[in-house]
Amino acid sequence: MKLLAAVAVLLGPLALATAVPQLEHRVSYDGYRVYRIATHHNAASVKAQLKGFATVPFNLDTDEHLDVAIPPGQISAFESLGLETEVMHEDLGADIAEEGSFAAYRGVEAQAVPSLTWFDSYHSYNDHVQYFNDLQAAFPQNSEIFTIGNSYQGRSIFGIHIWGSGGKGSKPAVYFHGTVHAREWITAKVVEYITYNLLTQYDNDTTVRAVRDSYDFYILPVVNPDGFVYTQTNDRLWRKNRQPRSGSSCVGTDNNRNWPYMWNVSGGASTNPCAETYKGQAAGDTPENQALVAFSQKLRNQGNGIRLYIDWHSYGQYILLPYGYNCQARAANHARQTTLASAVAARIAQPYGTRFTYGPSCSTLYATTGSSVDYMTDVANATYAWTIELRPTGSGGGGFVLPPAQILPSAVEQWEGMKYLLATM
Ligand SMILES: *[C@@H]1O[C@H](CO)[C@@H](O)[C@H](O)[C@H]1NC(C)=O
Numbered sequence: 001m002k003l004l005a006a007v008a009v010l011l012g013p014l015a016l017a018t019a020v021p022q023l024e025h026r027v028s029y030d031g032y033r034v035y036r037i038a039t040h041h042n043a044a045s046v047k048a049q050l051k052g053f054a055t056v057p058f059n060l061d062t063d064e065h066l067d068v069a070i071p072p073g074q075i076s077a078f079e080s081l082g083l084e085t086e087v088m089h090e091d092l093g094a095d096i097a098e099e100g101s102f103a104a105y106r107g108v109e110a111q112a113v114p115s116l117t118w119f120d121s122y123h124s125y126n127d128h129v130q131y132f133n134d135l136q137a138a139f140p141q142n143s144e145i146f147t148i149g150n151s152y153q154g155r156s157i158f159g160i161h162i163w164g165s166g167g168k169g170s171k172p173a174v175y176f177h178g179t180v181h182a183r184e185w186i187t188a189k190v191v192e193y194i195t196y197n198l199l200t201q202y203d204n205d206t207t208v209r210a211v212r213d214s215y216d217f218y219i220l221p222v223v224n225p226d227g228f229v230y231t232q233t234n235d236r237l238w239r240k241n242r243q244p245r246s247g248s249s250c251v252g253t254d255n256n257r258n259w260p261y262m263w264n265v266s267g268g269a270s271t272n273p274c275a276e277t278y279k280g281q282a283a284g285d286t287p288e289n290q291a292l293v294a295f296s297q298k299l300r301n302q303g304n305g306i307r308l309y310i311d312w313h314s315y316g317q318y319i320l321l322p323y324g325y326n327c328q329a330r331a332a333n334h335a336r337q338t339t340l341a342s343a344v345a346a347r348i349a350q351p352y353g354t355r356f357t358y359g360p361s362c363s364t365l366y367a368t369t370g371s372s373v374d375y376m377t378d379v380a381n382a383t384y385a386w387t388i389e390l391r392p393t394g395s396g397g398g399g400f401v402l403p404p405a406q407i408l409p410s411a412v413e414q415w416e417g418m419k420y421l422l423a424t425m
């Protein structure tokens with residue numbers, strides 16, 4: 001509100017009058033309580049009991065539990081069902097308000113490194129763009145900003161390319177995607193902290209120097225920019241892109257069910273445009289996915305291939321290995337991947353004791369078709385392709401709305417895991 005008032009002073013009442021309606025369209029979660037409901041492997045019976053409730057789903061089906069937000073007027077009716085629950089957010093609206101007080105990012109003096117205060121709060125899409133430009137400008141000899149295309153609404157899908165002593169494009173690729181799902185805000189921050197350390201620690205840390213000299217890094221913090229902006233203007237819980245579809249009033253396709261590989265297998269995505277996991281009308285038919293596919297093909301074909309791909313998500317604290325489309329399928333190097341994931345989980349736990357579960361995506365969490373990891377493994381020929389689901393677990397509080405105080409710890413523990421993985425793989 002402070003910013004809005006300042007803008008109004010600068011631009012006069014007309015500007016305020018145009019800004020306010022947008023805020024009035026913001027979905028309010030004030031007073032919503034979020035529960036994790038134990039299903040004891042019978043989600044169908046829990047769902048039947050929830051039929052009369054205006055629930056907002058937080059997770060997709062897992063065998064173990066359903067995470068749902070309940071509107072304030074239905075909380076007492078919900079509690080009288082007597083289900084086995086834990087509270088994830090006492091008042092979701094209050095937690096969103098706390099998370100939503102962004103510190104202003106003012107940029108830096110020419111070629112200075114932005115300070116770590118960046119990790120004290122969340123930020124807007126434009127600030128993320130500026131932050132990457134500033135980081136890159138401080139290390140112009142070993143990095144560049146690139147754009148792989150535009151989103152449905154025309155926002156840039158950008159990233160940073162970082163290299164070491166071998167020169168630009170001379171080594172196998174390490175390739176990261178953040179913010180595939182719009183509401184998973186912590187993911188951009190975590191890949192930014194990894195980026196920050198890869199750039200700033202090269203002269204200070206022999207491990208960082210060695211991994212920088214061994215790989216070319218391609219890091220894209222916000223690959224679903226329209227959805228991300230929408231979470232900040234309209235609905236904090238938005239997940240998909242913002243592409244409309246003919247024949248439906250519902251908007252948005254799940255970019256992580258749209259990859260053109262195993263897209264047509266049944267059971268891991270929805271054909272309903274209103275669903276959170278809507279797969280699209282055809283494989284690879286979102287502008288964001290088309291840009292990502294073209295860029296993945298480019299990395300695959302450029303000579304050194306893709307050594308590591310990670311799709312960063314939240315929440316649940318998982319390291320998920322191939323595959324999503326079939327719970328029996330395993331990558332050819334599955335044993336090696338499992339050994340690495342186990343050791344990475346141990347490194348992640350070192351700073352704060354945070355526990356990450358690891359295993360094949362389908363059998364560990366749920367089936368997903370048209371997902372990035374399956375595409376990267378079998379089509380883009382990545383040696384290792386993982387999904388990491390960041391903090392929190394959901395048990396004991398929180399979900400997509402992770403308090404700002406947990407940004408830096410989340411990033412620090414992932415950096416420990418990544419340093420180990422990059423040096424070992
Ligand atoms: C790197 O090390 C130098 C000398 O020890 C120190 O002055 C500098 O602050 C360090 N840089 C970072 C980013 O940690």
Ligand SMILES: *[C@@H]1O[C@H](CO)[C@@H](O)[C@H](O)[C@H]1NC(C)=O
Nearest residue numbers: 263264265266267271282283
């Ligand atoms: C697979 O695609 C074909 C058309 O390309 C369609 O007729 C069929 O229903 C699809 N099957 C599934 C399981 O999505």
Ligand SMILES: *[C@@H]1O[C@H](CO)[C@@H](O)[C@H](O)[C@H]1NC(C)=O
Nearest residue numbers: 304305306307380381382383
């Ligand atoms: C896949 O990548 C490996 C190197 O990681 C390479 O040896 C192999 O030839 C590639 N396969 C294909 C089909 O491109």
Ligand SMILES: [Zn+2]
Nearest residue numbers: 181184313314
């Ligand atoms: Zn996600």
